[in-house]
Amino acid sequence: MIAHLKGRLDSTGVDHAVIDVGGIGYLVGASSRTLAALGAVGESAMLHTEMLVAEDSIRLVGFAHAAERDWFRLLTGVQGVGARVALAILSTLEPADLSRAVASGDKAMVTRANGVGPKLAARIVLELKDRVGGIALPAAAGGLPAPSGAGSDAVSALLNLGFRPAEASAAVASAEEELGAAATxxxxxRLALRKAAK
Structure with a gap:
């Protein structure tokens, strides 16, 4: 599993970028929001990634922020939402806007994305309402600052282990506060898992 790519931005297209990592060019699909955040060709770039494995292909999808990757995983878990539709949603809505739309049941906001009709928007809002907890919210539980950088990757790791988003965000924020900004x-x-298990 490739979790992230760090290298030089070689080129960009309408829906992808090529990141040169040690002389190997990785073609990475991306939302327009992520492509806009990458910067200029030739500059250093870092993307969080998700590897999509199908019978006849292996593809990488890249994200400027771990929260965007987490949303991609949630969205593609909804029946009828493939990678292309999930990227269209993430091109239209920032993670915080998407979180608010799902939490408040605002189907109209979700239908602003290309390829998302009223029925699919209703399904997305309904299926994700109980699962979005603390993803992409400005602060974690207890008033602690929201995790960022290594913290957002740690939240993602806990989500992959089956923790609910609010639990994962709170545990990682608490671990970050205890360990400091330079924590690996x-x-x-490790500390977040101990805190979440209490």
């Missing part, structure tokens, strides 16, 4: 991803995940 490994240390954050």
């Amino acid at each position: 991803l490994d240390a954050l995940v």
Whole structure:
């Protein structure tokens, strides 16, 4: 599993970028929001990634922020939402806007994305309402600052282990506060797991 790519931006297209990592060019699908955040060709770039494996292909999808990747995973878990539709939604709505739309049941906001009709928007809002907890919210539970950088990767790791978003965000924020800003991803995940298990 490729979790992120760090290298030089080689080129961009309408829906993808090529990141040169040590002389190997990785073609990465991306939302227009992520492509806009990458910067100029030739500059250094870092993308969080999701690997999509099908019978006849292996593709990488890249995200400027871990929260966007987490939303991609949630969206593609909804029946009828493939990678292309999920990227269209993420091109139209920031993670915080998407979180608010799902939490408030605002189907109209979700239908602003290309390829999302009223029925699909209703299904997305209904299926994700109980699952979005603390993803992409400006603050975690207890008033602690929202995790960022290694913290957002740690939240993603806990989500992959089956923790609810609010639990994962709160545990990682608490671990970040205890360990400090220079904490490694490994240390954050270990402490967050201990805190979440209490």
